[in-house]
Amino acid sequence: MRLSVCFLIFVCLSCTQTVNATEANKNIDKKQAIELALAQYQGRTLKITEQSDSFVVRILQTDGRVIDIHVDKKTGAVTKD
DSSP, rough: HHHHHHHHHHHHHHHHHHHHHHHTOOOOOHHHHHHHHHHSOOOOEEEEEEEEEEEEEEEEEESEEEEEEEEEEOOOEEEOO
C-alpha cells in the first residue's frame, strides 16, 4: 500500500513539472510530444514530424489503424487529425 502511494505522488509531481515547463513558455520536445500523444492514444509510434507550431505523431493502434496526433509545441494540447 505504501509503495503505491509513493508511486502516485511521483506521478502527480511528474505531471506538475510538465505543466510548469509549459507555463514557463518553453516549447516541449519530441520525446514529450510522443509521451503526451501515447497517454491519450495507445499504440506504437511510427513517426514524428515537426511543424512550425506542433508535432505530428503517427501511431499504429492495436486494431491496425494508423492515426495522426497533433501536439501543440507551446501548450502540449493533443488533438486527433
